[in-house]
Amino acid sequence: MNQSKVGLLDLPDEILLMILKKLDNIDVLYSLLDVDNQRLDIIAQGNIFINTLNFVFTTFTNDISSINDTMVDRFCRNILPRIHYNIKSLTVDSLSMERILFCVDYPNLTELKLFNFNGKIASHYFRDKGPFDGHFVRQITDLALVFQNTIYDTSTHYSLDTYRFIMQIFGNLKHLSIIGSYRWMFLDLSYHKSLPPSPVTFSSSTLTKLRIRVISYAACLAVLDGRFKQLRTLIVDIIDIDLHQSYVYNMDDLPNLKCFSLTTTSTCFMDMFIESIPFLFRRMINLEELTLQLSVIMGTVFIDGTHIYNNILIHLQQLRIFNFCICTDLRIDHLVHHLSKYDIQRTFSNAIYQDVDCMVQYGCNRATCHVFSLPFIFDYIGYIGNTFPSITFIHVRRLFVCDLVPFEHEFFIRIASCFPLLEHLSMYNIGPQLKVSTKLKSDNSRMNSIVKYSHLIWLELECVHIDYVEQFLNETKTHLPSLTRLTIYYSVLCNVTEDFTRYITRRNCIKVNQLNLGGGIIERSKDFNVYFPLL
Numbered sequence: 001m002n003q004s005k006v007g008l009l010d011l012p013d014e015i016l017l018m019i020l021k022k023l024d025n026i027d028v029l030y031s032l033l034d035v036d037n038q039r040l041d042i043i044a045q046g047n048i049f050i051n052t053l054n055f056v057f058t059t060f061t062n063d064i065s066s067i068n069d070t071m072v073d074r075f076c077r078n079i080l081p082r083i084h085y086n087i088k089s090l091t092v093d094s095l096s097m098e099r100i101l102f103c104v105d106y107p108n109l110t111e112l113k114l115f116n117f118n119g120k121i122a123s124h125y126f127r128d129k130g131p132f133d134g135h136f137v138r139q140i141t142d143l144a145l146v147f148q149n150t151i152y153d154t155s156t157h158y159s160l161d162t163y164r165f166i167m168q169i170f171g172n173l174k175h176l177s178i179i180g181s182y183r184w185m186f187l188d189l190s191y192h193k194s195l196p197p198s199p200v201t202f203s204s205s206t207l208t209k210l211r212i213r214v215i216s217y218a219a220c221l222a223v224l225d226g227r228f229k230q231l232r233t234l235i236v237d238i239i240d241i242d243l244h245q246s247y248v249y250n251m252d253d254l255p256n257l258k259c260f261s262l263t264t265t266s267t268c269f270m271d272m273f274i275e276s277i278p279f280l281f282r283r284m285i286n287l288e289e290l291t292l293q294l295s296v297i298m299g300t301v302f303i304d305g306t307h308i309y310n311n312i313l314i315h316l317q318q319l320r321i322f323n324f325c326i327c328t329d330l331r332i333d334h335l336v337h338h339l340s341k342y343d344i345q346r347t348f349s350n351a352i353y354q355d356v357d358c359m360v361q362y363g364c365n366r367a368t369c370h371v372f373s374l375p376f377i378f379d380y381i382g383y384i385g386n387t388f389p390s391i392t393f394i395h396v397r398r399l400f401v402c403d404l405v406p407f408e409h410e411f412f413i414r415i416a417s418c419f420p421l422l423e424h425l426s427m428y429n430i431g432p433q434l435k436v437s438t439k440l441k442s443d444n445s446r447m448n449s450i451v452k453y454s455h456l457i458w459l460e461l462e463c464v465h466i467d468y469v470e471q472f473l474n475e476t477k478t479h480l481p482s483l484t485r486l487t488i489y490y491s492v493l494c495n496v497t498e499d500f501t502r503y504i505t506r507r508n509c510i511k512v513n514q515l516n517l518g519g520g521i522i523e524r525s526k527d528f529n530v531y532f533p534l535l
Contacts, residue, residue, distance in 0.1 A: 072096050072099055072100070073099075075100070076099050076100065076103040076104075080100070080103060080104045081103075081104055084104040084105060084106055084107075085107060085108065086108065087106055087108065087109055088108050088109060088110055088111065089109070089110070089111035089112075089113075089142075090106070090109055090111065090112055090113070091113040091114075091115060092112075092113070092114055092115065093115050093116055094114060094115060094116040094117055094118075094121050095116070097114060098131065102131065105136065106136055107136075107139075108139075109136060109139060109140065110139060110140060110141045110142060111140070111141070111142040112140050112142070112143050112144070113143075113144040113146065114143075114144070114145050114146065115146045116146065116147075117145050117146060117147045118147060122145070122162055123162065126162045126165045126166055126169075127162070127165055132169060137169050137170050138169070138170070138171045138172055139172065140170050140172070140173060141172055141173060141174045141175065142173075142174065142175040143166070143170055143173055143175070143176050143177070144175075144176075144177040144178075144179065145177070145178050145179065146177075146179045146180055147178075147179065147180040163202040164202040166202075167202045167203060167204045167207075168202075171206075172206055173204060173206060173207055174206055174207060174208050174209065175207075175208065175209040175210075176207060176209070176210050176211070176212075177209075177210075177211035177212075177235075178211065178212050178213065179211065179213075202227065203227035203228065204227070204228055204230075205229060205230060206230060207228050207230060207231060208230050208231060208232045208233065209231070209232065209233040209234075209235075210223070210228065210231060210233070210234050210235070210236075211234075211235040211236075212235070212236055212237075213236070213237040213238075213239065214236060214237075214238055214239070215238075215239050215240060216238065216239070216240055216241070217238055217240075217241045217242070217268075217272070217276065218249075219238075220236050220238055220262070221249045221280070222249060223236065224249075224254060224257075224280075224283075225249045225250040226250045226252065229256070230256060231254075231256060231257060232256055232257060232258045232259065233257075233258065233259040233260075234257065234259070234260050234261070235259075235260075235261040235291075236261065236262055236263075237263050237264065238262065238263070238264040238266070239264070239266065240264075240266045241264040241266050241267075241268045241272065241294070242266065242267065242268040242269060242272060251279075251283065252283070253283050253284075253285050254283045254284050254285070255285055255286050256286070257284050257286065257287060258286060258287060258288045258289065259287070259288065259289040259290075260284060260287055260289070260290055260291070261290075261291035261292075262277075262291070262292055262293070262294075263291070263292075263293040263378065264293065264294065264295070265295070265380055265382065266295070267295045267296070267297055267329070268294065268295070268296055268297070269296070269297050270296060270297065270298050270299055272296070273294065273296045273298075273303065273307075273311065274311060277294075277311075277312070278311045278312060278315060281312055281315045281316060282315045284315075284316065285318075286318050287316050287318060287319055288318050288319060288320045288321065289319070289320060289321040289322075290312075290316065290319055290321070290322050290323070290324075291323045291324070291377070292312070292322075292323070292324045292325075292326070293324070293325045293326075293378050293380075294325075294326050294327070295326075295327040295329065295382070295383075296326065296327070296328055296329070297328075297329050297330065298328050298329070298330045299330065300330065301328075301330070302328045302330070302339060302344060302360075302367075302369040302371075303326050303328045303369070303371065304344050304347040304348070304371065305344075305345075305347035305348035305349065305352075305353060305356070305371070306347045308324070308326070308371075309349075309352060313352065322353070322354070322373065323373050323377050324371075324372060324373050325370065325371075325372035325373070325376070325378050325381065326370070326371050326372070327368065327369070327370050327382070327383060328368065328369045328370075328371075329366065329367075329368050329383070330366070330367055331365060331366055331367075332362060332363075332364075332365055332366060332367050338362060338367075339360065339369075340360065341358045341359065341360050344358045344360060344369060344371060345357075345358050348371075353373070354373055354374070355373065355374040355375075356371060356372070356373055356374065357371075357372060357374055357389050357391065358370065358371050358372075359384060359387065359388050359389065360387075361383075361384070361385045361386075361387060361403070363403075363404050364404060368383050368385075370383075370384070374391070375394075376391070376393050376394075376395065376396070377395055378395060378396065379395055379396060379397045379398060380396065380397070380398040380399070381393065381396055381398075381399060381400075382399070382400035382402075383400060383402050384399070384400075384401055384402070385401065385402060385403030385405065386403050386405050386407065386411055388414075388418070390414070390418065391418065392417075392418055392420065393418055393419050394420065394421065395421075396419050396421070396422060397421060397422065397423040397424060398422075398423065398424040398425075398426075399415070399419055399422055399424070399425050399426070400425075400426045400427075400428070401415070401425070401426075401427050401428070401429070402427070402428040402429065403428075403429055403431075404429070404430075404431060405431065406429065406431040406432060406433050406434060406465075406467075407427075407429055407433065407468065407471075408433055408434060409433075409451070409471070409477065412451045412471065412478065413449060413451050415451075416451050416452060416453055420454075420455075421455050422453060422455060422456055423455050423456060423457045423458065424456075424457065424458040424459075424460075425453070425456060425458070425459055425460065426460035426487075427460065427461060427463070427464050427468060428463040428464065429463075429464055429465060429468060430463070430464065430465050431465060432465050432467050433465070433467040433468070433471065450475075450476065450477060450478065450479050451477065451478045451479070452478075452479040452481075453478070453479070453480055453482075453483075454481060454482065455482055456480055456482055456483055457482055457483065457484050457485060458483075458484075458485040458486075458487070459472060459480070459483060459485070459486055459487070459488075460487040460488075461486075461487065461488045461492075462487055462488060462489060462518050466492055466495060466496065469488065469492055469493070469496045470496055470505075472508065473496055473497070473505040473508050473509065474496075474504055474505055474508075475504055475505070475507045475508055476504060478508065479507075479508070480508040481511075482511070483508060483509075483511060483512060484511050484512055484513050484514065484534075485512065485513075485514040485515075485516070486509070486512050486514070486515055486516070487516040487518075488515075488516070488517065488518070489517065489518040490517040490518070490521075490522065493517070497509075497531065499525075499527065500525065500527035500528045500530070500531045501527050506530070506531055509531050509532060510531070510532075510533065510534075511534060512532055512534065512535070513532075513534040513535060515532060515535055
């Protein structure tokens with residue numbers, strides 16, 4: 001064989017498969033089926049490429065791409081009729097799902113993931129006499145609904161009837177995930193104190209895993225009121241954990257629950273941490289894995305290892321895995337003395353906890369303390385200041401930084417390094433930057449380095465000194481290649497950009513297609529349109 005002229009078809013099947021496995025399954029099928037080559041045709045129809053298909057042709061981060069109709073039509077007409085019998089897992093985009101799902105039968109399909117959902121689509125598909133009614137849905141055991149990440153969905157909100165229909169028509173459902181979306185898109189499952197308890201309108205005797213976002217802590221209790229008796233794993237994100245309802249729910253033990261995750265970005269008060277949440281854990285008598293993210297307003301002390309043990313771990317004798325991030329906020333007047341990071345860490349016994357780290361920050365009248373397990377597994381962390389550990393927070397996508405001490409250029413270099421996949425950054429700091437910080441004077445290379453946030457999509461600069469707007473929009477200081485959403489005061493934006501004539505601040509604005517302004521009337525001048533051509 002002449003090695004200088006080796007073609008793809010000259011490779012043995014084993015090597016050819018290794019190469020093709022690196023590609024997306026859809027690309028392989030689209031490229032190799034119907035190319036008039038029997039060998040490639042046989043390889044492409046192998047189970048390794050057919051079992052799991054991902055028909056997601058669009059992304060709805062901030063940019064809406066048009067779907068490739070020709071590609072979808074070819075799949076529906078020529079490819080799916082040949083491979084549909086072997087498909088076990090299917091991921092479909094909302095814009096193409098009706099054509100993909102209903103063009104053929106899927107006798108072995110058990111896993112279905114529907115991307116880029118919204119309230120209007122949910123109300124249309126998940127209802128009596130809807131498209132799914134009477135189709136292949138009873139064989140589905142795993143269902144995931146991924147809502148599109150946009151705040152501009154004004155469609156009809158889905159209701160209890162949507163949940164009831166999902167549980168009714170997907171009669172053998174074992175795993176249900178409802179992911180993404182914003183506050184008003186999620187159902188309040190709790191009973192209102194002004195109304196009598198309504199009968200349980202949806203339940204399941206087969207569901208073993210549920211991932212869901214709910215409005216309140218009371219809604220979380222409603223999920224655990226007995227309607228899902230076989231539930232072994234519950235992953236719940238609570239929007240407002242301190243929102244109470246007066247109705248008393250079924251508080252029986254939950255012996256089947258093995259894995260529980262409770263996360264929230266809202267703040268609760270001390271009684272929630274001391275009373276309500278521990279009472280919930282006492283029902284989970286066989287819990288083996290716990291994930292907990294809380295922010296708590298305390299009266300006089302930080303939450304440390306002793307508090308966590310006495311209020312949580314003492315009730316969970318079967319616990320094997322504990323991932324947590326707990327933030328305490330309190331007034332400094334109530335502190336007898338300032339505790340250091342090491343004072344807090346000493347309260348975590350090595351015999352009980354895994355690796356633990358800590359951040360303590362003091363302001364003029366308030367103090368904040370974070371205690372968290374390592375590795376850090378959460379996608380959000382807030383209220384961190386100039387002092388944070390030099391570890392890599394690989395999972396964090398959303399970050400809120402807040403301090404009274406100015407953030408210098410070196411701080412933003414550390415943020416970019418420690419949060420490499422950051423997508424949403426919000427800031428609070430009204431103190432002006434020093435012209436050249438002492439640390440940067442001693443290291444000229446760092447003083448001149450440009451900070452790059454490769455994945456940053458959304459930047460919030462409302463509650464900041466104008467120096468930080470300069471820090472981020474000036475391309476000689478910061479590079480924001482993915483920025484598409486900017487929250488900022490219009491008057492400050494005009495100032496820093498010199499009424500949209502300053503070239504050095506234009507590059508970081510050029511891809512912005514959502515501009516959230518705090519007051520002020522936009523004058524859409526020619527210069528403004530050049531700055532923001534995608535608005």
